[in-house]
């Protein structure tokens with residue numbers, strides 16, 4: 924839902940925004956035209972973060 928008004932974190936324009944949550948608790952807002960890109964960015968970040976956590980968990984156990 925694009926229900927927040929403010930500056931898009933991707934294009935910096937003042938628009939209606941949707942929130943994207945990162946798994947570390949942070950979040951960014953994107954406008955409709957940046958939404959696809961934002962989704963990819965957030966997914967990549969979260970995938971990396973999960974991989975990193977798994978690696979750290981493994982090194983703790985070994």
Ligand SMILES: [Zn+2]
Nearest residue numbers: 931934954957
């Ligand atoms: Zn934007």
